[in-house]
Amino acid sequence: MVLRVANCSGFYGDRLSAAREMVEGGPIDVLTGDWLAELTMLILAGNRLKGRPGYAPTFLRQLEDVLGPCLDRGIRIVTNAGGLDPAGCAEAVHELAGRLGLAPSVAHVTGDDLTGREFPLVNADTGEHLTATPLTANAYLGGRPIAAALSAGADVVVTGRVTDAALVTGPGIWRYGWGPDDLDPLAGSVVAGHVIECGCQATGGNYAFFQDVPDLAHCGFPLAELRADGSSVITKHPGTGGLVSVGTVTAQLVYELGGPRYLGPDVVARFDTITLSDDGPDRVLISGVRGEPPPDTLKVAVNYLGGYRNTMTLVLTGLDVPAKARVAEEAIWARIPRESFDSVDVTLTDSGLLRITVMSADERTAGRAFSSAVVETGLASYPGFHALSPPGNASPYGVYWPVLVPASEVRPRVFLNGEEVPFAAPAPATHLAAPVVEPSAPGGPWPEPVTTIPLGRIAGARSGDKGGNANLGVWTDTEARYDWLAAHLTVETLKRLLPGLAPYRVDRHDLPNLKALNFVVHGLLGRGVAASPRMDPQAKALGEELRARPVDVPTSLAPPATPAVPPP
Numbered sequence: 001m002v003l004r005v006a007n008c009s010g011f012y013g014d015r016l017s018a019a020r021e022m023v024e025g026g027p028i029d030v031l032t033g034d035w036l037a038e039l040t041m042l043i044l045a046g047n048r049l050k051g052r053p054g055y056a057p058t059f060l061r062q063l064e065d066v067l068g069p070c071l072d073r074g075i076r077i078v079t080n081a082g083g084l085d086p087a088g089c090a091e092a093v094h095e096l097a098g099r100l101g102l103a104p105s106v107a108h109v110t111g112d113d114l115t116g117r118e119f120p121l122v123n124a125d126t127g128e129h130l131t132a133t134p135l136t137a138n139a140y141l142g143g144r145p146i147a148a149a150l151s152a153g154a155d156v157v158v159t160g161r162v163t164d165a166a167l168v169t170g171p172g173i174w175r176y177g178w179g180p181d182d183l184d185p186l187a188g189s190v191v192a193g194h195v196i197e198c199g200c201q202a203t204g205g206n207y208a209f210f211q212d213v214p215d216l217a218h219c220g221f222p223l224a225e226l227r228a229d230g231s232s233v234i235t236k237h238p239g240t241g242g243l244v245s246v247g248t249v250t251a252q253l254v255y256e257l258g259g260p261r262y263l264g265p266d267v268v269a270r271f272d273t274i275t276l277s278d279d280g281p282d283r284v285l286i287s288g289v290r291g292e293p294p295p296d297t298l299k300v301a302v303n304y305l306g307g308y309r310n311t312m313t314l315v316l317t318g319l320d321v322p323a324k325a326r327v328a329e330e331a332i333w334a335r336i337p338r339e340s341f342d343s344v345d346v347t348l349t350d351s352g353l354l355r356i357t358v359m360s361a362d363e364r365t366a367g368r369a370f371s372s373a374v375v376e377t378g379l380a381s382y383p384g385f386h387a388l389s390p391p392g393n394a395s396p397y398g399v400y401w402p403v404l405v406p407a408s409e410v411r412p413r414v415f416l417n418g419e420e421v422p423f424a425a426p427a428p429a430t431h432l433a434a435p436v437v438e439p440s441a442p443g444g445p446w447p448e449p450v451t452t453i454p455l456g457r458i459a460g461a462r463s464g465d466k467g468g469n470a471n472l473g474v475w476t477d478t479e480a481r482y483d484w485l486a487a488h489l490t491v492e493t494l495k496r497l498l499p500g501l502a503p504y505r506v507d508r509h510d511l512p513n514l515k516a517l518n519f520v521v522h523g524l525l526g527r528g529v530a531a532s533p534r535m536d537p538q539a540k541a542l543g544e545e546l547r548a549r550p551v552d553v554p555t556s557l558a559p560p561a562t563p564a565v566p567p568p
Contacts (some may be wrong), residue, residue: 002233003175005168005192006223009033009079010199012040012056018199018221019062023069023231025237028223029175031096032167033071034197035059035081038467039529041161042303042398044083047273053092054084055158060096063156067097071104071155078146078167082158084136086110087415089158094417107149107421109159111412112138114300119304119409124402125468125522132304139298139405143189145412145423146170152414152421161301163264165193168224173266176228180266180293180426187269187291188230188260194269195234195252195286196222201462202234203242203251206540208460208547209470213248215241231287233279242529244282247477253460254473257518258466259509261292263299265407268292272511293428300409302401304449307342308366308394309359312374317351317384324382325354331377332356340365345533353388357533358395366395402467446484455497456547457559459485463542468532470524470539474544477514481557482515482547488551489517497549498542 006028008018012035022031035056059081070077082089090108091104097104114137121130138161147170149157157170163430172189195202202222206211213219220240225233234249236242253271260272268291275288316324323483327347343359356374360366371391376383407425414421458481463472474489476482491506505522525532525539536542 002227003030003171003194004028004223004225005030005032005171007032007034007196007199007221008062009035009059010197010201011035011037012043012058014199016058019390020065021240022221022223022237023066023075025220025240028075029279030076030078030171031066032171033059033062033079033081034164034167035079036083036161038301038400038465040083040531041136041138041301042400045303045398048084053088055086055089055092056081056083059089060092060363062540063093064096064100065102067102067156071102076150076154076171077156078150078171079157080159080162080167082108082160082386082550084138084160085114086158086160090415093158095158102210104155105153105417105538106156106158107152107154107413107414107415107416109141109145109149109157109162109412111145111410112141112159112161114139114405114410119403119405121401121403124299124404130304130401134302134304134401137300137403139300139410140265141298141410141412142166142294143169143173144266144425147173148414148423150174152416154416155547164197165190166266167197167567168193168226168379169266172230172349174227180428183267183291183293184289185228185230185291186267188225188232188286188289190264190267190269191253191271191274191286191289192224192226192232192234195249196224199270200242201255201287202248203236203244204248205242206462207243207248207251207538208456208543209247213243217241230289231285233283233285235283244284246276246278246284247278247460248476249284250516251288251460253475253514254475254511254516254518255414255462255471256464256466257471257473258520259507259518263295265294265298267294270407274513276514281497294407296407296428298406298407300405302403304401306397306399306527307361308361308363309357309397309531309533310366310370310392310394311355311357311533312371313356313388314354314374315384315386315388316348316354321352322348327382328354328377328385330335330354331381332374335373335376336369341370345531347533347535349535355535359533360394361532363394367392370394398530400530425509447556449555450552451555451558452552453558454548454552455551456544458553458557459547461547463539465525465529465538467528468523468525470521470542472521472539472542473516474519474521474543474546475514477515479515482512484554484557486510486512491519494519494546497551498546
């Protein structure tokens with residue numbers, strides 16, 4: 001007997017047809033969707049300031065397609081689309097159901113919103129103290145309030161800020177009755193939730209070896225067949241495009257990861273104990289996951305308004321590109337002093353784009369005063385001058401500020417059809433933490449000769465954002481290649497291959513069970529996605545940049561050379 005938990009959304013803006021596809025494509029027990037990336041809470045706060053809903057209205061559009069079939073088939077629906085207003089989202093679900101002639105039991109979970117509460121605003125990454133007034137402050141709740149809502153009879157559960165994995169852990173607790181001491185099953189459910197919460201990223205989307213993925217244009221969304229012991233099979237509906245393999249699952253496991261201990265409000269999942277194995281076509285078994293008691297703190301995502309920003313991008317072509325960039329800057333700062341701004345970021349890309357981003361507490365300074373000054377240099381700058389956009393106004397930006405608070409100070413509340421359901425957090429588990437698996441010494445020496453190839457010919461990568469930090473996971477497919485990778489790809493080598501990382505602190509974590517390494521680049525994204533001046537503010541391309549770098553690989557580990565195609 002398994003609990004089939006399907007995903008139909010990996011972010012606010014994902015494929016609208018996915019809910020219908022998952023309900024109609026095969027048997028499922030729970031339909032989940034994740035709408036709340038770190039940036040989304042800030043987007044919803046902006047919507048609310050403009051008089052729009054503080055929840056994700058696209059969830060209601062998807063729900064309209066599937067609410068009737070889900071009620072008919074007993075499929076429960078669990079989503080964090082409630083965002084900043086889960087009660088308002090639950091009420092909107094009732095209104096939608098009424099228009100459809102349906103009467104579901106709808107639960108919503110609150111207690112995550114700490115806005116206006118007094119607590120130390122110490123940045124968990126940097127130790128800095130925040131003096132600005134938070135716009136939003138939401139604690140990451142776990143799966144137990146979701147389980148309580150389902151146990152009370154909810155057909156639809158709407159939450160605010162919960163951990164991404166809680167959308168799977170909550171239904172697992174509901175179905176199997178896991179208590180706080182069932183650490184291994186809880187940890188297994190967290191891993192399954194981490195794999196499917198980003199939608200098609202588990203089924204071949206954004207995959208390093210995308211050429212191996214059939215029919216990516218019609219990629220199916222993932223589902224987890226969760227078992228009572230916490231093991232699971234990751235799969236997708238038959239007949240859909242995409243691929244579920246050890247590789248695609250590994251890619252998602254190293255996404256947005258820190259060290260081998262994956263902290264959460266229900267359990268600490270040990271990613272250094274995960275075992276992956278093939279379980280048939282488009283089926284991967286996850287087993288062996290160990291769990292430890294959760295920390296006594298909860299993470300809180302705080303956002304505040306940081307000021308105003310503006311970006312102008314100039315195109316540099318032909319000869320002497322670096323000299324042209326210097327001339328362009330000199331002309332701009334002669335018209336508006338660089339010191340006028342709180343922050344300035346200037347990036348010259350390899351493709352000849354000069355990207356200048358300014359930030360200021362003053363909207364006009366960062367707006368037309370800056371962009372018009374750039375355009376005014378058009379006939380008195382470098383040859384071939386042209387920009388990618390006309391002068392424009394500044395836009396407000398938000399800053400992400402992670403904080404830790406005692407878990408005892410956060411009280412989740414559960415409501416079913418508007419009436420509060422009794423809910424009390426269970427006593428914490430008391431098991432002792434096990435030691436992290438230490439990586440074994442890599443094999444070698446490796447035989448000569450060597451072959452110079454891009455690293456990506458033998459290794460995959462996936463990268464992403466965690467607040468102001470970036471993570472870069474790298475994995476390979478054989479023990480021999482992993483031994484070489486673990487010995488070769490040190491932090492120093494990484495910084496040599498990607499010189500832009502040189503100024504930053506980088507931590508490396510080894511995951512030999514996954515044949516993977518994970519690097520955390522502290523501070524690369526500055527104050528978070530919304531405030532990052534990088535062209536790639538979520539560090540999504542960092543892994544592919546690394547894979548394109550040439551390295552000397554033992555010839556025995558390199559892929560076979562592709563025969564040259566003779567000219568016609």
